[in-house]
Amino acid sequence: MPRFKLLPAAVAMFAVGLLAIIAVFVLYATGQTNLSVWLYVAAMLLPIGLGLGILSVVRRR
Numbered sequence: 514m515p516r517f518k519l520l521p522a523a524v525a526m527f528a529v530g531l532l533a534i535i536a537v538f539v540l541y542a543t544g545q546t547n548l549s550v551w552l553y554v555a556a557m558l559l560p561i562g563l564g565l566g567i568l569s570v571v572r573r574r
Contacts (some may be wrong), residue, residue, distance in 0.1 A: 519572075523565035530559025 540548055549556035 519569040523562045526558045526562030530556055
């Protein structure tokens with residue numbers, strides 16, 4: 514992936530992961546304990562997006 518397209522993709526992944534983590538907490542607070550696996554997989558996009566964002570910024574220098 515070109516360097517100039519890596520940062521927007523990282524930000525998008527980070528945002529989706531953050532929304533998934535918020536959804537996990539909200540659903541757990543409402544009493545639902547049997548959540549879908551895809552929600553936990555989507556939550557893993559947060560650290561992946563963070564890592565790609567840091568990589569993108571370091572590569573630009």
